[in-house]
Amino acid sequence: MPMPRQPKPTPAELELLRTLWQLGPSTVKQVHEAQQRERPELAYANVLRLMQIMHGKGLLKRDERQRSHVYAVAQAQRSLQSRLLDDLIHKAFSGSGKALVMAALRSDKVSDAERAEIQQFLEDTRDE
The missing domain is CATH 1.10.10.10 (Winged helix-like DNA-binding domain superfamily/Winged helix DNA-binding domain)
Structure with missing residues (x-):
């Protein structure tokens, strides 16, 4: 059911x-x-x-x-x-998480501080 x-x-x-x-x-x-x-x-x-x-x-x-x-x-x-x-x-985004993230990062809604935080997150999770 x-x-x-x-x-x-x-x-x-x-x-x-x-x-x-x-x-x-x-x-x-x-x-x-x-x-x-x-x-x-x-x-x-x-x-x-x-x-x-x-x-x-x-x-x-x-x-x-x-x-x-x-x-x-x-x-x-x-x-x-x-x-x-x-x-x-x-x-x-046709099921693509990457397309969503790329669209978000291209928009003017993401500040420089938020971009830095995203970059830090990516670096921190790279080795996981």
């Missing part, structure tokens, strides 16, 4: 997941306050609705033992990122 496909988060859901990865298990109010620092116009009701949808999709777990429900991510950050990266490599 094949494993059920895990849902892929939308950009708004990814933003909310990043907040929860940073905060840990949190109430809607805590997530709303954290996200308002970046987006002051964000309404509490929007955060609540999105978290309810994400719970329904299986992206979040909800602890209902307290009056204010506490939400937590259902999948670890590294695990979800790996799954999304695998999907990106398959769809956009």
Whole structure:
């Protein structure tokens, strides 16, 4: 029996997941306050609705033992990122991890400090 496909988060859901990865298990109010620092116009009701949808999709777990429900991510950050990266490599780079890395390194999104860190990583792992 094949494993059920895990849902892929939308950009708004990814933003909310990043907040929860940073905060840990949190109430809607805590997530709303954290996200308002970046987006002051964000309404509490929007955060609540999105978290309810994400719970329904299986992206979040909800602890209902307290009056204010506490939400937590259902999948670890590294695990979800790996799954999304695998999907990106398959769809956009014909399954080539090398093509993805080369495209990333050609972009202006990688700073000189990040390039140095990547170079150090490659040197450190060369002998492994």
